[in-house]
């Protein structure tokens with residue numbers, strides 16, 4: 001205790017007050033002493049000044065020590081309070097401590113060492129209590145803050161939940177709109193395709209060469225439109241969870257050969273070689289032939305679309321009798337490494353500009369991946385820009 005302590009000595013007896021001062025001085029405690037003689041003056045002093053410790057005589061002219069201790073504590077003053085009693089009555093001591101006294105000492109036992117020790121103890125306890133109170137207050141504040149944060153988080157969670165519901169509803173409306181739109185567009189488009197095909201039949205031979213060419217273009221463009229509408233319709237079915245597989249036993253080699261033949265004219269137009277390496281002992285598989293054909297068509301038409309010269313292979317082999325691997329290699333423009341994952345996202349195209357060379361909805365690979373996953377398989381891609389790409393599908397021979 002190097003700084004001097006501010007002490008209030010309350011006693012109506014000048015000699016007793018001096019005894020306290022002297023004892024503290026003798027004990028080497030640096031004190032700055034104030035003194036009062038009765039309860040009224042003490043309360044008045046405490047309302048305006050603060051002290052490190054109060055020494056209080058139990059017997060005062062206007063009030064006893066017990067009620068003064070109570071009055072001081074009721075004012076909210078927590079200063080350490082040592083009561084000096086005339087005699088060592090245990091019951092008085094217990095009552096004093098209950099009322100809020102820090103300690104008590106019979107005046108007959110006052111000695112410099114004892115008084116200094118009591119002073120130090122009382123101040124130490126007081127400081128510890130203050131620190132505990134401060135820590136408790138901080139804890140309470142953090143607790144309140146956490147509660148508030150929790151409430152805010154809960155509100156945010158509810159907002160996000162509400163927004164999610166709105167988003168789900170918006171997505172459902174969009175899917176329904178896409179489904180209705182593509183369905184409605186398909187009906188007139190099928191009529192256009194049907195009538196163009198009729199006009200092109202040799203038996204109708206009334207068209208000039210120029211007209212035949214124009215009808216052929218109507219037919220080709222109509223087919224392309226139909227493919228895109230089918231993709232949009234499939235995508236909306238996937239989003240609505242309404243795309244199912246209808247598996248049956250069929251010959252995979254025959255299905256791949258037929259798909260290649262269907263696309264051969266497209267490859268021929270670009271002078272691309274289209275070939276198949278089929279190395280399955282048993283070509284029979286249990287799957288949805290329409291969906292397997294759709295996967296192959298998507299990957300092969302992409303390979304043709306994004307290859308300017310060279311060749312395209314379809315290779316089929318087995319990892320095990322139950323696990324098949326179909327890969328489609330091309331010598332096309334390739335895919336930058338950064339795009340290798342995103343191309344499987346719906347509407348994602350490496351070239352997003354309006355002037356892009358290759359038409360498409362950007363849905364083909366998203367649909368393909370969903371179909372492969374529905375077949376409990378997986379699709380991966382490796383590619384070198386300027387050299388070509390390989391799409392690899394692993395599927396079970398028999399889907400469940």
Ligand code: ADP
Pocket residue numbers: 298302303306330332333334335343348349350351359360361362363364365366389
């Ligand atoms: P779309 O072909 O209608 O654009 P896809 O989902 O089928 O949509 O393909 C997404 C994108 O992936 C394509 O736009 C293209 O950028 C890239 N891609 C797909 N296949 C190939 C390929 N064989 N070679 C190069 N790029 C490809």
